[in-house]
Every structure is written in structure tokens, then in C-alpha cells.
Amino acid sequence: MAVQVGILGATGAVGQRFIQLLDGHPTFEIAALTASESSAGKTYREAAKWRVETQIPEEIAEMEVGATTPEAVSDDVDLLFSSLPSSVASEVEPEFLEAGHIISSNSLNDRMADDVPLTIPEINPDHLGLIEVQRDNRGWDGALIKNPNCSTITMVPTLAALDEFGLDRVDVTTLQAVSGAGYSGVTSMEIIDNAIPHIGGEESKMESESRKLLGGFDGAELSMHESTVNASCNRIPTLDGHLESLFVDLADEPTPEEARAAMREYPGADLPSAPEQLIHVFGDDEPDRPQPRMDRSRENGMQISAGGVASTDSGLKYNCLAHNTIRGAAGASLLNGELLVEGGWI
């Protein structure tokens, strides 16, 4: 039977990606769309300035957009995806949770809370057990799960694969696409013929969220992974796809071939929107990959790519890439929603 889903912030850049990814989904059916007061009451076609490369599905275009309040969303909706500005999400998500809704949220508020699962289904699905702790702590009938920041999600699968060699330290430099900042986030005058070596708050998010994702869960409490993570974040004039350069220190000394095999063989998830292979790894014969334009759309934008793996005096260096608004945002929340269904939470 179809799972009825709603999208909070459905008219925004990430909300539009949700609509694109949910079109033709085998189990999820869109039953509610919400946005700000200025959009409420309009059809989706009137309210949204559609900027995704595929057309608005016809039945969605004619749906009415509701206000972002629990009263405006039917109790029949089984799962909400949230892509609201975090200042708004931190106010309204608790209202929906108190009303009993289950939310898979992309917004940054509460990502680091001790009782909120921050989840990538292929990496730490067991952290969903925190929902019990969350319900005890907060008295919610609903449940809140979060996906990480797009730069974090790009590198963490590769780090999880390399952790079998004892991950000690990570130094990462990002080259991030403009879509991460939203449609009006950086102006063309700022970014054309340029690079901006600062993205507010991004470095600390990568440093903390990655250690939560790679950390353990004993059924009651989370523990952070013990590695040190240092990040340096930069905006470049690509549209979609965050490229990252990493130096990792490892306790063991894998050869580049062993590291590539660990990444290639890292297991995927058996979920409808998960890629067959989580990490596509380029060999020495293609030293100039991954590239944003060439590799961001692999497996519907849900696959991570890695390449340029080489030894250093204390470990390895390599590059990795993911589609920031698909695998890094809407696709990440969608996969978490599928994980909630598979885990019997819905």
C-alpha cells in the first residue's frame, strides 16, 4: 500500500528536488505540499518558481499548497520530508512532532542533538534506534531524523570504507557548487571568474557531523568517532556537485589498490532509491576523475564517486564527489524515509 508523504518547504530548491525524485516512486505518494504564508492557497504551479530540468508532474502542478502548520496537514500523511530554512524548521518541526508526525528532515537544526538520529542508510542505519530515546526524552509520538550537510555526505561513505584500516585523521578541502547556497545565495557577480574561500559554518558542520555519523550507538547513547577531522570549504562556479580533496591518516598502511577495493566493495542499502553500488571508484587510468559535470548524475545522482587514490607518508590522498542537492539533500532525506519504512517505524 502507498505511503502518503508530505513536503514542508515544497516550493524551494530542495523541495523541487523532492518532487522530482518522488515522481514515479514505488511506494511514496505525495499527499501534502506546504510553504510560506505567501504561497499557501495557490496551486503548486502558481506558487513555485520551478527550476529543475524536468517538468513539474502534472498532478503536482495542480495541487494546492498549504500553510506549514500541523492543522493544515492531514493526519493521514504518514511521513513528512522537511526542506525549510533552518530558522523556520527549528520552530515548526517540533509542532509537527508533538502532533505525532514522523519527519525526515534536511535542515540543519538538531542534527547534532544527542537524541536525534543523523543518518546515511548505508553507513549508520542502527542509529535509528535513537528514536526510542528521543520519544522518552521529548514525549513526542512522532519522530525526527536528519540527514547530514551535503559536503559531509560526500566524503563520509569513503571514510566509512577506509575505517577498516583505522581512520585517525582527515584533512579535507572542498570545491562546492553554487546550488548549495540556494538560488540567490551567491550572485553571478560574486562567483563568475572567481572562487570564494569561505562558506559560513560549513567547516564545523563537516568536522562534527562526520564524527557523529561514523560513531557508535550502544542502544542508549551515541559515541563520536575518535578521529580528528579538519575541513576547509570553498565555493566555485559549478552548478551542482561538490568535489572534495582528502588526506587521511590511517593506523594501517593499505596500498592504493586495497583502498580502492575497500571503497568499491563497501555495501550499499537495499532501498528503492539507493544506488546499486554506493561508491564508484576510478583507477589510475583515469586520474582526472571524478569531475562535477561528468560524474554528479551517476545512478540518478545518488552515487558517490572517488578517484586519484595515492599513498602519502601517513596514509592516503584521494578526491570524492557527490550531487549536492540530490545525494546531499533531497535524495538523502528520501533514502532516510525509505529506511524508516523498511525499519517498521512507519
Ligand SMILES: NC(=O)C1=CN([C@@H]2O[C@H](COP(=O)(O)OP(=O)(O)OC[C@H]3O[C@@H](n4cnc5c(N)ncnc54)[C@H](OP(=O)(O)O)[C@@H]3O)[C@@H](O)[C@H]2O)C=CC1
Ligand atoms: N543537506 C544539505 O546540505 C542541503 C541542505 N539545504 C537546506 O535545505 C533547506 C531548504 O533549502 P532551499 O530549498 O535551498 O531553500 P529555499 O529558500 O529555496 O526554499 C525554502 C522553502 O521554505 C519555505 N519557507 C520559507 N519561509 C517559510 C516560513 N516562514 N514558513 C513556512 N515555509 C517557509 C519556502 O516557501 P515560499 O516559496 O512560500 O517562500 C520554500 O518552500 C535549508 O535548511 C537549507 O539549508 C539545502 C541544500 C543542501
Ligand SMILES: N[C@@H](CC(=O)OP(=O)(O)O)C(=O)O
Ligand atoms: N552549506 C551547503 C548547503 C546547505 O544548506 O547546508 P546545510 O544544510 O548544512 O545548511 C552549501 O553551501 O553547499
